[in-house]
Amino acid sequence: MLGPEIGIQLPLFDQNQAKIARAEYSLRQAEKELKSKQGIVREEVSAALEAVSMSRKEIVLFRDQLLPARSEAVEYSEKYFDAMQLSMLHLLDARRKLSETKLRYLEVLRDRRIREIELERALGGIIPGRGKSDESN
Numbered sequence: 001m002l003g004p005e006i007g008i009q010l011p012l013f014d015q016n017q018a019k020i021a022r023a024e025y026s027l028r029q030a031e032k033e034l035k036s037k038q039g040i041v042r043e044e045v046s047a048a049l050e051a052v053s054m055s056r057k058e059i060v061l062f063r064d065q066l067l068p069a070r071s072e073a074v075e076y077s078e079k080y081f082d083a084m085q086l087s088m089l090h091l092l093d094a095r096r097k098l099s100e101t102k103l104r105y106l107e108v109l110r111d112r113r114i115r116e117i118e119l120e121r122a123l124g125g126i127i128p129g130r131g132k133s134d135e136s137n
Contacts, residue, residue, distance in 0.1 A: 041122065044122045045119070045122045045123060048115065048118050048119035048122045049119060051115040051118070051119075052112065052115045052116055052119050055108065055111055055112035055115050056112065058108050058112075059105075059108055059109060059112060062101070062104070062105040062108055063105070066101050066105075067098075067101055067102065067105060070094070070097055070098040070101045071098060073094045073097070073098070074091075074094045074095055074098050076094075077090055077091040077094040077095075078091060
């Protein structure tokens with residue numbers, strides 16, 4: 001046989017290498033996106049936990065220190081007003097401060113509930129370990 005010779009390789013089996021490479025690339029991209037979103041969720045949960053913790057500390061401060069102190073001030077003001085040793089203005093001022101403190105306490109309770117709802121949203125469900133005893137605070 002004389003003349004030019006042409007050699008062509010024909011693939012007998014298509015192994016889908018291009019599609020496999022594309023799928024592996026897509027998988028790597030999805031894994032990177034997943035890790036990024038996990039980091040965002042961790043930060044969001046951490047911030048929400050910190051906010052709830054601060055709210056609980058603030059509630060304890062109001063309940064255990066500020067409200068009793070204001071109540072005592074009103075009691076003493078009433079006692080000394082009844083003995084005519086204190087003017088009505090002082091008594092009214094003590095009562096006003098007690099009312100303002102109670103109002104602020106209720107606002108703090110409301111804020112804690114809002115922060116707990118934000119935490120539940122970040123967690124994707126109800127806060128674990130939260131029972132009826134927490135409802136009274």
